[in-house]
Amino acid sequence: MNGKPLRDCVLILHPSDHVAVARETLPAGLALELADGSELRLPQEVPAGHKIALTMLEPRDAVRKYGQVIGRATTRIAPGDWVHTHNLGAGGLALEYEFGTELREPPPSPQAGRTFMGYARPDGRVGTRNTVALVSSVNCSAEVVREAVRLLREALPDFPHVDDVIGVTHKTGCGMSTVAEDYETLQRTLTGFVDHPNVGAAMIIGLGCEVNQPLAMAEAHGLIRPEAIHRGRPEASKGPLILSMQELGGVRKSVARAVEEGVKLLQAANACRRTPQPISRLVVGTNCGGSDAWSGVTANPALGVAGDELVACGGTWLLAETSETYGAEHLLTRRAVTREVGERLLERMRWWEEYAAKFGAELDNNPSPGNKAGGLTTIYEKSLGAVVKGGTTPLRAVYRFAERITVRGFGFMDTPGHDPVSVTGLVAGGCNLIVFTTGRGSCLGFKPTPTLKVATNTPMFRHMEEDMDVDAGRILSGATVEEVGQEIFERLIALANGQPSKSEAQGLGDETFAPWTMGPVL
16 A cells, blocks of 8 residues: 655644544555655554554553643554554543743734624623523423413514523422532522623522522522612612512413513613623633544634633633543643632642542543544543633633633633533623534534534534534644634624524524532432
C-alpha cells in the first residue's frame, strides 16, 4: 500500500504530544511517511478523531495530548498503534497548582462601543428575550402550570412584544429537608428564573402544603423586599404573584385563575420594548454535550476566541461543568485574579471527589459511550478539550450552582456535566445567551435563554443542519480558529438582537429545565 505524509493524515496538537489525531479513518496497514524519511505503519484501523501513538510507551507511562497528561498507558503501546480505552486509562494524576501566574488582561476591543437591541430591566440587567414565566414550586403544581401556559400562548398574538409564555416545571419541591443543600439549591434555581433578565413578568404556582413554600422562597431570595416599604417604594415589596391550588379550590379553578392573572402579566411584559444596549450587558454561558475528539480542536477553541472578544468588550463569559473540567483545573488556577478565587475552584473539585465517592463512582466514569465512540478516552482528555471554551482572560469569579452572576469578565460556575442540569444552573444565574458545542449532535434548546449550537465537524453539521447554527468543522479544512471564533461572536450578537436560533425556530426548550437534585428524597 502506498504511504501518505504523516501531516496529511493526522493533527499533532502540541510538540510534546505522544499521540496524534487521525483526520479521517485510516486503514490497517497504511504507512505514514515521517519527515526524516522513515515510516509509521498502522497495525489496525484508526477511526477519524481517534489517537495514534507517535512513540513507544511502556505500561504506566504518562501519555500527552494538548501538551498535557491525559492518562497512563495500561499496556505497551508501539508507534502507530491506535490509542484508546483498550490501552489507555486515567491512572493517577498529580497536578501542580499555581495561582495568578498566567494573567492576560485583554486590551479594550474596538468593538466595545457596539450595541444590541435588548430589554432593559429595573435592576440594570438586560434581556435578550421578553417572556412571561409560570414557575411551579413543586411537582404537584406542574400540570396546572402546563395547562395555563398552553392557554396563555393562544393569546400571544395580542401581545406582539412578548416572545413566549414559558412553564418552569420540575419533579421535586417536597420530600426534602429544609436544612439540606438540595433545598437551598432548588430555591436558588427557581428564583433565578422568576427574576431572570429574559423574563418580563412571572408568577409562582404551588400546591399549598409542599416543603418548598413559595412565600418563604421568595422572601429568602430577595423577591419580596419589606424594606422597600420604608423607602417609599411599596410596589417593590410585593414580589411575584403567588397562587396556591389548595386555597383556590383545586386544579380547574387554579388554571382559570392562572390564566386570568397571566393575561395581566402579558400586558405588563408587552409594555417593554427593545432599546439599544451595550454588548457589555451580554452574559454568555458555555456548555458542551455529545463531545467528540474534534471538540477540543475546533469548536471549543473557537468559543474561547469569542469569549475573549466579549470580555474585551466588557461582557461576561461563563465556563461550567465541573466534572468535565476535572484534571484541567490547574490551567484555570493560573488565571485566577486572586488566590482566593483559585482556591474556591479547587474546593469545588475536592467536593466533587467526595460527592462521587459517596455513591461508589469515580469522576473518570464521566466520558459517555458517545464520547468514547468519538475518540475521547479519559476524563482528563475530555476536560483539557473542554476548558478551552473559557478563552485566555483572567478568572474573576467562581459561583455555586445557579448563584447570581455579579462579576463581569470570565467566570466559572459549579455545575454537573449533564447538559440540561448544567444549562439550568447557568440560566438561573442570569445568562441571557447560551452557546453549546457538540460533536455527536446534541439538539438542546432552552427557554427563556436562546441557545447557539456549534458543530465540531462538518459531516455532522450537514447531517443535522436543521439543529446546528455554526459549522466549526471548517477549521479542519482551512478556516482559522480566529475566523470561526469571530463568526460565533457575531452570531451571538445577532441572537441577542432577536434572530432565532435553530432550536428556537423549532420551538425547543420547554422540557429542558432540570434543577440539580443532589440529596436524599425523604
